[in-house]
Amino acid sequence: MGQPETLYVCMGSACHQYGVYDVLPVLQRLLAERAPDSQVALKGAFCLGPCMDGIILKLGDVTIVHVNAKNIEQKFEDEILPYLTREKN
Numbered sequence: 484m485g486q487p488e489t490l491y492v493c494m495g496s497a498c499h500q501y502g503v504y505d506v507l508p509v510l511q512r513l514l515a516e517r518a519p520d521s522q523v524a525l526k527g528a529f530c531l532g533p534c535m536d537g538i539i540l541k542l543g544d545v546t547i548v549h550v551n552a553k554n555i556e557q558k559f560e561d562e563i564l565p566y567l568t569r570e571k572n
């Protein structure tokens with residue numbers, strides 16, 4: 484069941500322009516459906532840095548770039564879920 488994790492979602496102006504508000508509800512649904520035991524806290528963040536590669540999500544030491552409402556499900560499967568379900572020491 485793991486430790487609580489924080490998934491930071493960039494709410495800076497560039498990521499806002501890229502449509503972060505369309506990504507958020509999908510992300511919330513995916514977390515509830517696909518990782519109900521992972522205790523992930525979703526938090527808005529100020530600009531995370533690489534605006535040109537937005538929308539940016541950050542989970543632990545993983546930075547997820549080029550997120551949008553169309554690819555969030557794939558990004559979730561490929562980058563977020565493996566992190567949440569990884570073996571922890």
Ligand code: FES
Nearest residue numbers: 493495498530534
């Ligand atoms: S506004 Fe999102 S990384 Fe800068």
